[in-house]
Amino acid sequence: MTAHLGQALTVSRLSAGYGETDILHTLDLEVPPGKITVIVGANASGKSTLLRTMSRLLKPNRGHVLLDGKSIHQMPTRDLARKVGLLPQSPIAPEGIPVDDLVRRGRHPHRSLFSSWTRQDEAAVESALTATRTLDLAERPVDELSGGQRQRVWIAMALAQETNILLLDEPTTFLDINHQVEILDLLVDLNRARGTTVVMVLHDLNLGARYADHLVALANGQIHIAGTPEQVLTEETVRAVFGVPSCILTDPTSGRPMMMPIGRHRMLDGIDAAEGSAQ
Amino acid sequence: MTQSVSVSVLEIGRIARGRRRRLTLAVLVTLVAFLFALTLTVGQSVTPISDVVRVLLGERVEGASFLVGTLRLPRALLSLLAGLSFGLGGVVFQIMLRNPLASPDIIGITSGASAAAVFAIVVLSVSGPVVSVMAVVAGLAVALLVYVLAARNGVAGTRLVLVGIGIAAMLHSAIAFVLSTASAWNLQEAMRWMTGSVNGAQLADVAPSLLALILFGGLLFSQHRELDVLRLGDDTAAALGVNNARTRITVVLGAVGMIATATAVAGPIAFVSFLSGPIAARIVGNGGSLLIPSALVGAVLTLAGDYAGQFLLPGRYPVGVVTGALGAPYLLYLIVRVNRSGRSL
Numbered sequence: 001m002t003a004h005l006g007q008a009l010t011v012s013r014l015s016a017g018y019g020e021t022d023i024l025h026t027l028d029l030e031v032p033p034g035k036i037t038v039i040v041g042a043n044a045s046g047k048s049t050l051l052r053t054m055s056r057l058l059k060p061n062r063g064h065v066l067l068d069g070k071s072i073h074q075m076p077t078r079d080l081a082r083k084v085g086l087l088p089q090s091p092i093a094p095e096g097i098p099v100d101d102l103v104r105r106g107r108h109p110h111r112s113l114f115s116s117w118t119r120q121d122e123a124a125v126e127s128a129l130t131a132t133r134t135l136d137l138a139e140r141p142v143d144e145l146s147g148g149q150r151q152r153v154w155i156a157m158a159l160a161q162e163t164n165i166l167l168l169d170e171p172t173t174f175l176d177i178n179h180q181v182e183i184l185d186l187l188v189d190l191n192r193a194r195g196t197t198v199v200m201v202l203h204d205l206n207l208g209a210r211y212a213d214h215l216v217a218l219a220n221g222q223i224h225i226a227g228t229p230e231q232v233l234t235e236e237t238v239r240a241v242f243g244v245p246s247c248i249l250t251d252p253t254s255g256r257p258m259m260m261p262i263g264r265h266r267m268l269d270g271i272d273a274a275e276g277s278a279q
Numbered sequence: 280m281t282q283s284v285s286v287s288v289l290e291i292g293r294i295a296r297g298r299r300r301r302l303t304l305a306v307l308v309t310l311v312a313f314l315f316a317l318t319l320t321v322g323q324s325v326t327p328i329s330d331v332v333r334v335l336l337g338e339r340v341e342g343a344s345f346l347v348g349t350l351r352l353p354r355a356l357l358s359l360l361a362g363l364s365f366g367l368g369g370v371v372f373q374i375m376l377r378n379p380l381a382s383p384d385i386i387g388i389t390s391g392a393s394a395a396a397v398f399a400i401v402v403l404s405v406s407g408p409v410v411s412v413m414a415v416v417a418g419l420a421v422a423l424l425v426y427v428l429a430a431r432n433g434v435a436g437t438r439l440v441l442v443g444i445g446i447a448a449m450l451h452s453a454i455a456f457v458l459s460t461a462s463a464w465n466l467q468e469a470m471r472w473m474t475g476s477v478n479g480a481q482l483a484d485v486a487p488s489l490l491a492l493i494l495f496g497g498l499l500f501s502q503h504r505e506l507d508v509l510r511l512g513d514d515t516a517a518a519l520g521v522n523n524a525r526t527r528i529t530v531v532l533g534a535v536g537m538i539a540t541a542t543a544v545a546g547p548i549a550f551v552s553f554l555s556g557p558i559a560a561r562i563v564g565n566g567g568s569l570l571i572p573s574a575l576v577g578a579v580l581t582l583a584g585d586y587a588g589q590f591l592l593p594g595r596y597p598v599g600v601v602t603g604a605l606g607a608p609y610l611l612y613l614i615v616r617v618n619r620s621g622r623s624l
Contacts, residue, residue, distance in 0.1 A: 055517075055518060056517070057514055057517055057518075077517070077520045077521065077522045078520035079520075080520065081518065081519055081520025082520070085518065086514070086515075086518035087518075088512065088514035088515055088518065089514075090512070091511050091512050091514070091515045092377070092510065092511055092512040092515070093511070093566075094510045094511070094566035095560065095566065096564050096565045096566050097565060097566025098292070098296070098565055098566070100289055100292060100293065101296070101565065101566055101567070102511075102566070104293075105507065105508055105511060105519065106519065108504060108508050108519040108520055108521070109519055109520035111504065113501060113504065117293075122289070122290065125289070126289055129289070135289070138288070138289055138292060139292050141565070158518075161519065
């Protein structure tokens with residue numbers, strides 16, 4: 001796994017947002033190379049803003065996002081696209097486009113105006129389709145696929161880009177639970193087989209804790225806590241980040257921590273929301 | 280083993296698609312060539328093909344030289360060039376803004392070029408390249424104006440279209456005003472600047488359009504891969520290494536340049552920009568690049584529209600009236616549909 005030693009993504013004293021208003025406030029983050037980092041947080045905590053700035057969709061107001069010590073906001077767009085891939089929240093598939101044609105577009109940063117399609121391009125596309133188990137869908141129009149299949153195709157496109165770092169903005173939103181697990185398992189496969197550094201924003205805290213090597217909890221545009229799921233997913237964190245009292249259990253299937261929120265109703269005797277929510 | 284089989288299946292699919300695409304383009308080119316030849320040979324009277332060819336080769340042919348060389352050829356050439364320009368310039372706007380309504384003839388850019396051209400010709404009494412340059416400048420100015428008025432935390436599609444429609448309406452009344460104050464007011468001229476017409480085309484009109492098509496067309500084709508990727512959304516395009524800002528500026532420059540130059544000669548031929556992209560998307564059907572197909576569809580619409588307006592309909596109409604009659608129902612359909620789903624090209 002020496003391949004990604006020189007592919008360190010770091011965020012340094014970053015303030016960013018839309019227009020003048022900062023959503024992120026002097027935030028520092030080190031992404032462990034070759035690992036899966038999951039960013040969680042409440043709505044408006046800045047998790048999407050962080051991912052968008054890390055992928056250069058958003059310019060920082062202050063601070064830097066560094067790849068191997070160089071600011072990504074000063075690198076040529078195409079160079080960055082060969083090193084960092086991104087799956088945005090709502091990509092658009094042109095009507096009628098077949099799966100393999102969409103995945104082929106992932107080769108864009110590797111091609112120039114007049115270069116023709118090479119063996120290497122074809123091999124990258126084929127390997128991306130195989131890795132995401134979409135090879136038998138290759139001829140089908142993307143708009144006829146199920147939500148889970150479609151998401152696998154988009155991941156295949158990002159894989160065809162052949163980057164060592166892959167960023168994903170809520171890749172499991174709008175998917176049924178079976179497809180959520182399928183997509184997250186797929187990302188673990190890729191991380192293990194290719195050594196790809198994965199950074200993703202997830203809405204579901206429990207799935208995040210299950211799949212993360214490195215869990216980052218955001219609150220109010222700052223990192224509340226980051227570390228292993230065991231270090232991060234605590235009653236204190238859930239209260240600070242989501243403003244809800246909770247009970248932390250051990251997920252009997254994965255051995256990772258999981259969280260059950262405590263509400264006002266449907267609670268057993270002795271479990272009291274008021275006690276928890278007295279902040 | 281299964282691996283190598285699937286590789287070839289994947290490759291076969293790609294090759295088959297390439298073949299289908301070349302076939303589609305060949306059919307479109309043939310259609311354009313047929314309509315071009317039809318315009319040269321069959322009008323009120325039929326000129327034998329042999330005579331047409333001799334005229335094209337520069338020979339003097341009794342009865343055919345004037346009819347073909349002076350009347351029909353400039354008309355056919357101008358229809359062809361304007362059609363290609365409107366088709367190509369239209370679709371790149373629709374792709375870039377990911378909205379079929381955001382075509383230059385709907386959002387006022389063509390009207391701006393037309394207003395500048397009619398002002399230059401009727402009020403300033405200039406002609407030739409100066410008119411083209413003024414049209415291009417006005418087209419760019421309108422593009423900038425629409426952009427500035429519509430921009431608010433990024434350009435939202437619907438607001439841009441509405442602002443553009445408003446500006447187009449203003450420019451239309453400006454055109455009508457200039458025409459009504461002109462001493463040399465006549466119906467032919469009025470029709471040209473209101474809906475577009477290739478009546479009275481001259482060979483001298485063709486040169487600037489050809490030059491603009493080559494120059495600005497080259498600019499657009501330098502961005503054809505970027506445009507293909509932009510169809511996946513701005514974020515995806517940026518993630519794939521497209522410099523969105525640079526692509527936008529290049530595309531606006533190229534598209535406005537070619538459309539405005541064509542408008543300076545043929546007027547704002549109604550709805551050709553607007554219709555070509557969606558028709559081409561239907562024909563291509565599989566998300567393949569739309570630039571060349573749309574240009575060809577634009578040429579088909581313009582040549583066929585002009586021919587129908589001259590010879591197939593009761594009475595004679597300029598091309599813009601015919602294409603306008605085709606485009607208006609589609610516009611209505613889109614406005615109704617876009618409110619429900621946000622899909623575009």
